[in-house]
Amino acid sequence: MSVTIKTAEEIEKMRVAGRLAAEVLEMIGEHVQPGVSTGELDRICHHHIVEVQGGIPAPLNYGNPPFPKSICTSVNHVICHGIPSDDKILKKGDIVNIDVTVIKDGYHGDTSKMYFVGEPQPHLERLVRITQECLYKGIELVRPGTRLGDIGHVIQQHAEANYYSIVREYCGHGIGAVFHEEPQVLHYGRPGTGMELKEGMTFTIEPMVNAGKPQSKLLGDQWTVVTRDRKASAQWEHTLLVTATGVEVLTRRQEESF
Numbered sequence: 001m002s003v004t005i006k007t008a009e010e011i012e013k014m015r016v017a018g019r020l021a022a023e024v025l026e027m028i029g030e031h032v033q034p035g036v037s038t039g040e041l042d043r044i045c046h047h048h049i050v051e052v053q054g055g056i057p058a059p060l061n062y063g064n065p066p067f068p069k070s071i072c073t074s075v076n077h078v079i080c081h082g083i084p085s086d087d088k089i090l091k092k093g094d095i096v097n098i099d100v101t102v103i104k105d106g107y108h109g110d111t112s113k114m115y116f117v118g119e120p121q122p123h124l125e126r127l128v129r130i131t132q133e134c135l136y137k138g139i140e141l142v143r144p145g146t147r148l149g150d151i152g153h154v155i156q157q158h159a160e161a162n163y164y165s166i167v168r169e170y171c172g173h174g175i176g177a178v179f180h181e182e183p184q185v186l187h188y189g190r191p192g193t194g195m196e197l198k199e200g201m202t203f204t205i206e207p208m209v210n211a212g213k214p215q216s217k218l219l220g221d222q223w224t225v226v227t228r229d230r231k232a233s234a235q236w237e238h239t240l241l242v243t244a245t246g247v248e249v250l251t252r253r254q255e256e257s258f
C-alpha cells in the first residue's frame with residue numbers, strides 16, 4: 001500500500017482514536033511516581049483502554065515476536081519500545097516515555113510523552129524540553145505543500161544546535177486503519193526533498209533525541225532499543241492530520257495550547 005488520503009468518515013474515526021490515546025496519557029500522569037513499576041502502569045493503561053474506552057491497545061501482540069504488553073515504557077537510556085515489567089520500579093530522577101496507541105472503530109491514535117519521576121536533573125529536563133520543541137517545530141510546518149525533508153530538517157537542526165543527536169533507525173509513519181503505513185517520516189533530512197504533504201494525510205512525528213551519540217542497539221528481547229553509549233534519550237509523539245490550511249493535532253492533550 002502507498003500513502004492513503006483519508007475520507008471525511010475516516011478522519012472522524014481518527015479524531016476519536018486520537019482523543020482516546022491522548023486521554024490515556026492524561027490519565028496516567030498522576031500514577032508516574034517513585035516506587036511504581038512500569039508493569040503496574042501498563043495494567044492501569046490496559047484497563048482504561050479496554051474497560052473505560054472500549055478500545056484495543058494496538059501494541060499488545062503486535063509484530064514478531066509479538067509485543068507482550070499494551071503500552072511502551074522507555075526509561076532513561078531506553079530510546080523506544082521498552083517492555084513494561086513488574087521488576088522495573090521507577091525511582092526519583094528517572095525520565096520515562098509512555099507511548100500509547102489505541103484502536104477504536106478500526107482506526108489508530110498513536111502518541112507519547114515524557115514524564116519525570118520526582119524532581120528531574122537539569123540536564124535531563126533540558127533534553128526532554130528540547131525534544132518536545134523538536135516535535136513542535138515539525139508540527140508547525142505541517143500543511144499541504146510542505147515536504148517531509150522540510151520537517152526532518154527542522155527537527156535535526158534543533159537537536160543538533162543543542163549538541164544532541166537524532167536516532168536514525170526509527171521514524172514516524174503514516175497511520176490509519178493500519179498502525180504503521182507509508183510514508184516513513186524521518187526526523188532528519190534536507191529542505192525541499194521528500195514527499196509533498198497533501199490534505200487528508202495522517203501520520204505521526206515522533207523524534208527520538210539522544211543526549212550523547214546517535215547509535216542504538218536492539219536488546220535480546222527483540223523490542224527494547226537502547227543508546228549504545230547508555231546516555232539518556234527522549235521522545236515525544238503526536239498523530240497529525242493535514243488540513244486544507246495546516247494541521248490538526250489528533251492526539252492533542254488539554255495541557256497543550258495549539
Ligand code: MF3
Pocket residue numbers: 058059060062063067071072081099100101110206223237
Ligand atoms: N507506538 C510505537 C510507535 O510510535 C510503536 C510501538 S510497536 C510496539 O510507532 F509493538 F512496540 F508496541
Ligand code: CO
Pocket residue numbers: 110172173204206237
Ligand atoms: Co508511532
Ligand code: CO
Pocket residue numbers: 099100101110111112237
Ligand atoms: Co507510538
